[in-house]
Amino acid sequence: MQKIKQYIVIDCYAFTVIVLVNALLQKCGIAKEQSLVSSLYIFLTSTLVAVFMCITDQLMGKQKHLKRIFRIVDVLVPTFFMSMLQSKFHLSLKDLVMTVIFSLIAYGIVSLMMYLSWRERDIKLNENIQRMRRKK
């Protein structure tokens, strides 16, 4: 259950980050204006990424280095596929490069946020350990 929650959190973080960065890029005139359908595409993409990550975790328990590569593939494949679908398979090279860079930045931010939330739980766990040791 805890693991499912973790993937849902990844999904939520990813969606929020993409929407926020996208809004920022729109404001700067770099990205095109997003419609409601685009938001749904973003949600579908972030959900697919979370599902792919879950599958990677299940299949590659111990292969650390291979897992690192597959994590990036997990981000790029759904992003590429959904971008193609959204553009009805007429994605320009410039847009493709933008999408890849954009999704990797989002991946980096989400990873950082996940790491920070783990560290926060570590602090609580370490407080529990100290409490446990005092009780002993």
Place this chain on the structure above:
Amino acid sequence: MKFILEQSDEWSEVEIRVRCGQIDKALEKLIEQIRFYGFSVIGEKDGETFSINLEQIFYFEAVDNRTYVYCQNNVYACKQKLYELEDKLEAMNFQRISRSCILNIYKLISVKTLLYGRMEVTLENGEKLIVSRHYAELLKQKIEEQGV
């Protein structure tokens, strides 16, 4: 709760008997403590056999089909298999942290989450152990339960 202590030279062995209706959280903890301080494991070192109290044990590790008991300064070989120990120690302060290791969480100093859900734990003697992703969540839950 009534506490009765009977002392006599008649008895050579200590016997603890708990009489209760329902087992609540506090009683469950007390039973766990009694088990923890009462149980011991037989370990061998340099041809000698030792009875090791659980409170002395830092962790158990299985290496090449043999089980070893790690204490502050000594390592003992143990005849019991890791899965047998896991069954016995499940209700106590011990937690499986990888396929080859069972940890005494009372010996923990700190924990740190690593990438991909693994953890690094630091023990009283400064030793660091890695908790596999599979067992990390169970360890976290156990620490949270114990620290409440």
